Amino acid sequence: MEYFVKRIDEPDFGCEGRPEGKPAMDKVWLEDENQHTIVIEIEDEKLYALDINEKDRVWYSENEFRKI
Template sequence: MLETFNVLRIDEPDFGCEGRPDGMAVKDNVLLKSNYTGEEMTVREKDARLYELDINEGDQVFLIDGEMRKIR
């Protein structure tokens, strides 16, 4: 059985007035809460991947080999 998580918060990095360095893949901090244990954990995920999978705050996800997947 796969453990499922609620996405509590997605924090995007703030690069300030300098902006994002060229060629750097932006990674967000994603705060997850286990639906099984209630424990919270933070994982880092590429911002583009979150958009690709349409993962937003309030969604339910699971992790397979460290990769996040949205529960449809």
């Protein structure tokens, strides 16, 4: 399904840093054409690799996440 990326929140680990062995996970707010919003968690590195930013159009399903 097609979505609009409304917002991306990167984690803030403060002075303690990221837990060892765990990837940084971003919260991504996606909005569909009917203005229904879902929030998913995606690895920060994957968002950078896919060049996905706020205001982008994306395709998201259980098996796929990509920029349109």
